[in-house]
Amino acid sequence: MPLNLPQLVEFIEKNDWPFTQGHRLCPGCNAPMVAKWSTMTAKALGYEPVVGAATGCLEVSSTIYPFSAWNVPYIHNAFENVAATISGAEAAYRSLLNRGKLDNKKIKFIAFGGDGGTYDIGLQSLSGAIERGHDFVYVLYDNEGYMNTGNQRSGSTPTGADSTTEPVGSKIPGKLQFKKSIVDIVAGHEGVYAATASTSEPMDFIKKMEKALEFEGPAFIAVLAPCVRFWRIPEDSGPEMTKLAVETKYWPLWEYDMGVYKITRKPRNFKPLKEYITKLGRFNKLIKQHNSDVIIEEMQEYVNAKWDRLLALEEISKDKPLRKKI
Numbered sequence: 001m002p003l004n005l006p007q008l009v010e011f012i013e014k015n016d017w018p019f020t021q022g023h024r025l026c027p028g029c030n031a032p033m034v035a036k037w038s039t040m041t042a043k044a045l046g047y048e049p050v051v052g053a054a055t056g057c058l059e060v061s062s063t064i065y066p067f068s069a070w071n072v073p074y075i076h077n078a079f080e081n082v083a084a085t086i087s088g089a090e091a092a093y094r095s096l097l098n099r100g101k102l103d104n105k106k107i108k109f110i111a112f113g114g115d116g117g118t119y120d121i122g123l124q125s126l127s128g129a130i131e132r133g134h135d136f137v138y139v140l141y142d143n144e145g146y147m148n149t150g151n152q153r154s155g156s157t158p159t160g161a162d163s164t165t166e167p168v169g170s171k172i173p174g175k176l177q178f179k180k181s182i183v184d185i186v187a188g189h190e191g192v193y194a195a196t197a198s199t200s201e202p203m204d205f206i207k208k209m210e211k212a213l214e215f216e217g218p219a220f221i222a223v224l225a226p227c228v229r230f231w232r233i234p235e236d237s238g239p240e241m242t243k244l245a246v247e248t249k250y251w252p253l254w255e256y257d258m259g260v261y262k263i264t265r266k267p268r269n270f271k272p273l274k275e276y277i278t279k280l281g282r283f284n285k286l287i288k289q290h291n292s293d294v295i296i297e298e299m300q301e302y303v304n305a306k307w308d309r310l311l312a313l314e315e316i317s318k319d320k321p322l323r324k325k326i
Helices: 005-014 031-044 057-062 082-098 116-120 123-132 182-187 202-214 238-247 273-277 281-289 292-317
Strands: 048-053 074-076 107-114 136-142 193-198 219-224 254-257 260-263
Touching: 005 031, 031 048, 031 057, 031 107, 031 136, 031 202, 048 057, 048 082, 057 107, 074 082, 082 107, 082 123, 082 136, 107 116, 116 123, 116 136, 123 136, 123 182, 136 202, 182 193, 182 219, 182 254, 193 202, 193 238, 202 219, 202 254, 238 273, 260 292, 273 292, 281 292
Parallel strands: 048 074, 048 107, 107 136, 136 219, 193 219
Antiparallel strands: 193 254, 254 260
């Protein structure tokens, strides 16, 4: 039975949050929403979550010794290996269960990582954990840069955004490359559930988290979660910005389930990408110093093509799921 809003409200009223107050994340940071919604959904479904977190904003701000905002079993590891750590914990759990050393509790292993620890230096351990078929959920809070260490560019940083390692200057308009398609990379492993989500659509995210938790094997959810400090936006505007990202095709909401693609939100009327770009202060230098209309038009063509590709994949994969195992 899928969770609905009344069930979730009732659960919240009767239980402690798995991720609690007392963390030191910046005012307006969207990462706490991701942590709360993920673990709360697991608890509401009757799972006991075991959490691993890669080094990054969420980790350093929620586990300042001797305090912790995590109200569940939790392990921190290095920047690059949260997927390896959580897969090892999951494998040990299965081994103990098979030998009758543990009660058969409903435990679910959840890994959290930012884009630096997921798109880039954590990609190989994530790929390995998925390929081996471990039963876990990886939740990416995507703020599009190495924000914990001062806004260095990552594989997630969009074209033209200002960062400390690829700044917008008189010669170069910031980052030149497009944002890496991380969910497509994960989907390429085949035997997996993968999805995008945003902080502007909590019920869409919770439904996908429920699917991820119930999926037998590796699951991955990428959540667009703004860093208000380095996106240069007002503290209370994070969800508003992610809503605009969805409405401009910048961040489509879709899922991949064993070979089948599905778009979970199709706005009736799309807004121009320029409306999104001009709302974010990290593009101010691009707009002032360069022929930004040409660059934004190239980005518009790119997101249009990506959207058309998604529509095509949805159509050709309909009712054609892959087998989980041979």
